Amino acid sequence: MFEKLGKFIVKRSKLVLLSFIITTIIAGAVGSLSFGRLDSGGYSDLNSDSAKAAKYVVDVFGAEEPVVVMVVDSASSTIDDPAVASTAIEIEKKIQNHEGVSKTFSYWSTGGSPTMKSKDGKAGFILVYSDIDAFDWDALSAVGASLQEEFDGKYKNVQIYASGAGVITYAINHKIEKDLILAESIAIPLTFLLLVFVFGALVASATPLFVGVTAILGSFFIIYLLTLFTNVSVFALNLITGLGLGLGIDYALLMVNRFREELHNGHSVEESVVTTVATAGKTVFYSGLTVFVTMASLLFFPLEFLKSFGYAGVAVITFAVIGAVIALPALLAVLGEKVDKGVIRKSAITPKEDGRWAHTARNVMQRPVPVVIACLVVLGIMAAPVTNISFAQVDSRVLPASNPAAIASQIVDTRFDGLIGSPIEVVVPNGVGREGEVTSFLDKVKNVEGIVRVGAIETYKQDIRVQVISSVPSRSTDSMKVIHDIRDLEQPSGTLIGGAAADFTDSQDGIARTLPLALGWIALTVLILIFVFTGSIILPIKAVILNALSLVATLGAITWIFIDGHLKWLVGDFTVTGAVDTGSIILVAVVAFGLSMDYELFLLSRIKEEHDAGRSNIESVATGLQRSARIITAAAGLLAIVFASFMLSGVTSIKMLGFGVAFAILLDATLIRALLVPALMRLFGERNWWAPKAMKRFTLDH
DSSP states (O other), X not given: OHHHHHHHHHHTHHHHHHHHHHHHHHXXXXXXXXXXXXXXXXXXXXXXXXXXXXXXXXXXXXXXXXXXXXXXXOTTSOTTSHHHHHHHHHHHHHHHTSTTOOEEEETTTTTOOGGXXXXXXXXXXXXXXXOSOTTOHHHHHHXXXXXXXXXXXXXXXXXXXXXXXXXXHHHHHHHXXXXXHHHHHHHHHHHHHHHHHHHSBHHHHTHHHHHHHHHHHHHHHHHHHHHTTSOOBTTHHHHHHHHXXXXXXXXXXXXXXXXXXXXXXTOOHHHHHHHHIIIIIHHHHHHHHHHHHHHHGGGGSSBHHHHHHHHHHHHHHHHXXXXXXXXXXXXXXXXXXXXXXXXXXXXXXXXXXXXXXXXXXXXXXXXXXXXXXXXXXXXXXXXXXXXXOOEEOOOGGGSOTTSHHHHHHHHHHHHSOSOTTOOEEEEETTOTTOHHHHXXXXXXXXXXXXXXXXXXXXXXXXXXXXXXXXXXXXXXXXXXXXXXXXXXSOOOTTXXXXXXXXXXXXXXXXXXXXXXXXXXXXXXXXXXHHHHHHOOSHHXXXXXXXXXXXXXXXXXXXXXXXXXXXXXXXXXXXXXXXXXXXXXXXXXXXXXXXXXXXXXXXXXXXXXXXXXXXXXXXXXXXXXXXXXXHHHHHHXXXXXXXXXXXXXXXXXXXXXXXXXXXXXXXXXXXXXXXXIHHHHHHHHXXXXXXXXXXXXXXXXXX
16 A cells, blocks of 8 residues: 555655645645634533533522732731722722723722731732633633733732732743743754754755644644634644654654665665655554554543643644655655755765664663663662652642742732632522521531531522632642542532532543543554554553553653652752642653654564564564664654753743653653663564464454
8 A cells, every 4th residue: 555655656746745735835824713713721621510510600690700819918007007998999990990800899898808808917809800701711811911911010008919810821821832932942943953963964854844844734724623613722732833843853754764775775766765655654654543543542531621632633643644654755756866965964864784773782682681670670760759649730830939920829828818719619409498408418518627617508599509618729639538528428419519629620530530541542552553563462562561661750750850849950940839730741641652652663663674574583673773773762852852842931831741751752762662672572582473363364464
C-alpha cells in the first residue's frame, strides 16, 4: 500500500504538493476564525450532581456568585470609621456604574454584615455581580479584568484589592498567553538553529517547519469546526503549536534521513521517494496511529478542558501524518538532490553506518543483566517521590506571588474567614412537605468533620435550598472528604449537593472513574498496533511496560519538584501548594506516553528491517540503534526544547506541563531506548519476534 502511494506521489509530485499547499492555506484562513470562539473554562463535569445543583440554584432560586470580590483595606483604621465608610460607599457607587455590573453588595451597604468584615476589622468586602451568563467565562473574565484595571490599587485613604473568579480567570489566561508567546519566540528560532545542525543543510532544515506549520494550520480548521458544535478550551491552541512543531520535527527527521540514505546508496530520486514512503512512511503512519489513539483517550474524560486537548491532539497528529507521508515526499521528489543544498555540517548529511550508537548497543548487550538492574534502580529512585503526590485544581496560587490577583486572593484567604462565595449548596427538589426529612438530614450534616455552620432553610414553591459552610478550602482533598461524607449520609430522595467544593469533587471523581477506561483503551490499542506492526507478542508488552515505568519516574520527578518544592533554580519560582493540578498531570501523562511510543516505533522499525534482512538479533539491534538513535535523540532533544520553553511561564500548571513532557521525552530517548531496550532485546533473543502462527495472519508481513 505504501509503495503504491509512493509511486503515485512521484508521478504527480507537483500536483500533490500544490494541492496540499493551497488546501492548507485555505484551512488556515478558515481556522483563524476559531480564535475568538474558544472557551477559557471547562474544568467542571457538566453531567454531575454539582452541575445540576448549580443550575437549580440559579434557575429556581435566582442565586448568583460574585464575579469580582473587592477588598477595601483601611490599613490603620477600622472599616466603621466614617472617613473609611464614606470612601467605600463612593467606590461602590462607581463600581455599580461600570459596564457589565448588575449589582453590588458590601459591608457598608448591608448594614455591617459580619461575614463581610476581616478578622482584624480593618478591611471589608464589596461583592460585584454581573447578569452575564454564569458559564460565559470569557465575558466574565473581561469584566473582572476591567474592574481590576480601574480599581485595584490606592484610592484616597484606602487600598483596594480585586479578587474573585472573573479576576483570577483573566489573570491566569492572560499570563499564560503572554508567557507562551515569549516561550515560542525563543523556542522556534533556537529549534531552527539546532535543526540546521542536525540536518547539516539549510534546505533540509526547513522540512520539519513545512510539516509542522501545515499540521498546525490544518488543526486550526478542525478546531473551528468543533467550536460550531461544542466548547473548546483556548489552551488547545498551545498543544497544537507545541505538538505540531514537535511531530513535524520527528516525522521530517525520519523521512528526510531515509530519503538521503537511499540517495547516497546510489538510487534515483524517484526510487528513493518510493522506498522512503514504503519504509519510513509506513513507520510514520503506525507511529502516528499510536499517538492518535493515545491522545484520543482524553475524549473519554467528562471535563471539556481535557476533551479539548483530545480534539487538538487528534487533529494535529492526523495532519502531521498526512503532511509527512504525502506532502513531504512530494516536496522531496521536487527537490531531489537539492535537499542537501546549503551545507553547514557535512558529517550530518552522510551518517556513519557503524558508529557510537552501534558500539553502545553492543556494549550494553554484552552485560544485559547489570544494565537492566541499574536502569530499574535509577527509575525506582526517580519514581519514589510519587508516593507523596496529591491532587488539586487550578486556583490563584498558580500565578506568581507578585501578581495582583494572587496578592488579593491571599488577602481574602488570610484576613477573612474565606467563606464568601464558597458555601456547600444543598438543594432538595420538591422538598416542601418533607421538612422533617430535610431537618433530620441537616442535623447529621452538622456533625460532619469540617462543617462549621448550617444555614436556614429557604423555600421557593416546592423546592428547598440550604447553604452549608465548611472550614476547609473548596478545591482541596479535604473538601472532597467533606462532600463524600455528606453524600454518604441518608438523605431525602432527589437531594443535590452543589457548590465549589462539590464541583471540585465531581470533577476529580469524574477523572478517577474515567481513568481506568482511558488506560485500558491506551494499553489495548497500543498493544494491538505494535503487534500488527512488528508481528511480535513480546515487543508490544515490553514497550507498554517500559513506557509505564518511564511515566511513573516522570510523575515522581514532578512530585519532587512541584509538591516538595525542589529545583526552583531550574524551573523558575512558583508557589508550593502541596498538590498538583489533576488535569495537567493527565495531560502530561498522555502526551508523554504517546510521544514515547512514537520513538519506540522509530527504533523497532529499523531493528525489524535489519532482522527481516537476515541479520542476527544482536546485529539487528546494534545496526537498528545506529540508524535510528541519532534521529530519536535529535528529535527528542528538539521536542524537549519546545516543551521546556513552557517553563518560562509564571503559571505553575504550564511550567509543570513543560517540565513533565520535556523530562519524559529525554528520559525515554536516553535511559529507555539507548540502554533498557537493547539490554532486554538481548535477554529475549529470537523470542522477541515470536507469535503464535494463528496470529501471524493479522500482521503487516502476512
